Amino acid sequence: MSNFKYYYNPKTCQYERARWSVKDILWYVAGLVTLGLVFCGAIIAVHDSLMESETEKALRAENKTLEKHKPVLEEQLAAIESTLSNLKSEDKTLYAKVFNSELPQSQATPSTLSKEQILLADASGFKNLMDILRSKSEALRKTSANTNLSFGNTIHISKDQLDLMSSIPSTQPVANTQLDLLVSGFGERINPFHKGKYNHPGVDFAAARGTEVFVTAKGKVVTVSRTSVQAGYGNYVDVDHGNGFVTRYAHLDEIKVQRGQTIPRGTTIGTVGSSGGSIAPHLHYEVIRDGEPVDPARYLMEGLSSEQHAVLLKLSSKQNQSLD
Structure with a gap:
């Protein structure tokens, strides 16, 4: 069935086909454009849901890896924090026992990461967490090295310190293996x-x-x-x-x-x-x-x-x- 419109012309006593106005043309074009956009959007949505690019595959795999290693990172940070704390406590005790002085103030260690920071970190922030982990690991290495130097080489090299060590009354005066005497x-x-x-x-x-x-x-x-x-x-x-x-x-x-x-x-x-x-x-x-x-x-x-x-x-x- 034809979609053309006709109207009766009394002058010619005939039905004549109606001509489109500019407004009708604009409405028609707008309708076609809208329909085209909707159709393209539907095609894109279907493509995105069914098809996966190489970049998307790589990013998805990276996200899975990050999720898997966040608990590992958390455990490593906790272990490093505990070790640094124990080293500081041991150093303080040794200085009090051996040198009868307070532990010298050291440079501040990198800021501590909370569990929430680790678990809530996204892929872009995960690199920063790894950088901090490396920084704290380096701080642990330096602390261990300094401790070994202070209570190893330094003590054994200095004659004055050797004399001091030998003069410290450090053994118990009676056999007291059970400590209860x-x-x-x-x-x-x-x-x-x-x-x-x-x-x-x-x-x-x-x-x-x-x-x-x-x-x-x-x-x-x-x-x-x-x-x-x-x-x-x-x-x-x-x-x-x-x-x-x-x-x-x-x-x-x-x-x-x-x-x-x-x-x-x-x-x-x-x-x-x-x-x-x-x-x-x-x-x-x-x-x-x-x-x-x-x-x-x-x-x-x-x-x-x-x-x-x-x-x-x-x-x-x-x-x-x-x-x-």
Whole structure:
């Protein structure tokens, strides 16, 4: 059926075909263009949903790889953070024990990444995360290298440091493998006689009478005192180790060294007793540095792991009654 329109012309008494106006032509063209755009859009949508370019394949594979390795990256960062923290803690402990000083301030390490940052990172930001991981790994390597240098080469090269190390009273004065012989620590404690609080200048090791007492570092015997008075230190020995360190071994039963004698670390200097002002057989042990008593438990680290030394420090810190 024809789509042409006709109208009746009274002048000619005939039906004549209607001519298109400019408006009709414009509407017709606009309709064709709109239909063409819709058709092209439909074709493109179908193509995108059914067809995949090489670039799209590569990007999709990259996204899958990134999703797979994000948990791995998170685990690596957590491990590095933990290791750096442990190294810093160990360095601080070693400086306190060996050099009696605070850990020197180091350069700030790269910023820490949170789990949320890792999991929410897109492909464009993942490279930055990898860069930070490499940076923190390098910081870990440098920290480890500096630690090895400070407590390896430096300590062994310097003669002054070697002398200092050899003079530090770092071994326990009695055999105490179970660590439970240390019964009273340094500082404010309860006096066993008048029950008031006083400053206990050393630590007490409870042991059977006759137990051997060892010198805790090489040194020279500067004091040998024997007395029958039931007060004070009783029978005691002082050993000068140099570099300001002096150790005292009190309430002894026997004394097996002489004044002026130079003795190596581990030499038996006497046996445990209960002489002087003592309520039970034990060894009262002091470390005096530059004329002032300091906490001996801080130095009793040779032959102990970090965990064991921590146990010894905990026992020493208990607020209880001393034995002298």
